[in-house]
Amino acid sequence: MLDQPTSPSDVDDASGQPERISPRSVTLSLGMMLTALLLAVLVVLPVPYAISSPGPTRDVLGEHDGTPLIQISGAETFDSTGELRLTTVSGTGGPGFPSSVVGVLQGWLSPWAVVQPVELLYPPDRTQDEIDESNTAEMVSSQENATVAALTELGYEVPATLVVAGTVEETDAEGKVEEGDVIVALDGTAVPDYQSLIGLLGEVEAGDTVTLTVRRHGQSLDIPIVTTEKPDGGAQIGVFIDPAFDMPVDVTISIDDIGGPSAGTMFALGIIDKMTPEDEANGKDIAGTGTIDVTGEVGPIGGIRQKLAGATRDGATWFLAPAANCAEVVDHVPDGLQVVRVETLHEAREAVTAIGAGTTDDLPTCTG
Template identity: 70%
Template structure:
């Protein structure tokens, strides 16, 4: 007898062994073709906007830096040779960011964004960067101006605090057409004016303040180891004061060693905030009193605050980074009017002493009467 055997597993379905018929491919409609082409063209245009350079320079609000803060764990303002004090507030220098210079061209997209942004300025490139200027030349100039700015700020701050800052007044050249031209030489050292010793730059400035333009002064100079007296007819400065018509390269003997640690920022416009920071660090008073105060302005060794460029962009950058107060050079006030961001109050300053008093008033909550940029 034969046994019947059964097979484990599913029983094959004859229908399942037949292949499924292929799906019909979707039809390509004219609308789909147009959309695809449109996307392709848009992508190509976007690439052009990003890559193709435009003949414009675009300036926008740049970063700000707290001069009372730290850079990689190191105080931005480091002092040796004097006691330093902590602060609770912030003193922020302001900058602008720009494209359009050699090596950093503005793209079409950069330019379009600048045109529609209320905080950016777009100008023809040649108005900002001379055609023959190289990026190396720009960088060198910015670095030199920053170094000079830091030195001027240090001298002005120490003088404001009552330090004596001796200086050797070295002649770097003469002004063309001035009374000094042809009489004083490069590397001459000014030692006296009308018999008064000139131990520092401030004494020279003070002596000239008593001179009427057109008067003749007698300058005593050291030239090749010999003392010489030179009679010079003074000229008139733009502000009406007298000038002797020489460029001075003062060599300072600083009584306190101040180092400013900052990279990636050039130019002279941080001088005022550097000087205020040095004053704050070297005084026990907490001048800023917890307030966030931004500002800008050049600083010369006599403590005068000078005008700068890009003031409107710097106002926006200050407000963006939390400042409620802004110290602006008095000579920039006409540009400030009607361009102050909401929540920011602008104080007009002409000297380091005025700027210092403004910071103290802001920190003390008594700043209501400070002069503001309310008129051109």
């Protein structure tokens, strides 16, 4: 019987005995094992960097997990053929979600991700629960602001009880106006809603004295207040207001996995689209971002470049960007995406209508 052939690596050519493993081979093998182990550790080793990258988008006119994002009762609603996408930023580096070496390297190589020291985004003294709670509170406030702004844009009156939540330090209101006071008039003119108060203050010059009428413990008080200047140059009375709105229409916004205030503008546009018979978006896929206050002013947000990339990835061809973010948009628009600059909800509504109608030549951009 013939023996089975043996591989040369199994025997010594001269003696037929098994070949001894040299010390050099052992050293090389151990070195490779240690290198592999070190690389494996580096893959999962947390590093002190935060990574911001394009997050998911949601069509506010559609559903998520079988539930409509916007539900309206107390008014007639209409279907739409288009999409209005809120945009988000995904991030690592916060408490409980550390970034890895591999993630940082990928972020540095990506044109749409931002890598920065973790302390710039996440204060070391804040827990993840505190961050989540803050983001949730901002989202709830954003939804309320969006509802008020949308209903006001549609011509509804939205009464509000203007409850004072505190005063601004070193203003004339400090020590005069108290937390819990209810503002009922300014210079003798009733303010049944927040818009009325803002409108009256718009007629006042910073430094003027106004008479603020408040209800305190059931009594009416007239308080003279010397106004101060807001950052935009207008007049302010130096109080923080926590308005309690009496909504004429019941609007419910259902989104549990996204926090922060930056979806406000898109929520407001979604409410308007659902409550008007016109098909504003008319089959177009429009994304956007921006905070919104109850007066309909669109405010800046963070992560605009990541949101532009996320919108393009998910099929949007148009993007509504807050005017205050335009400097970050220039030269960073993905191919196939057109960006419209907006400052107010009314401008955003007109932009959506123009996009749906195909009459976009006169829409303002971030470059002109």
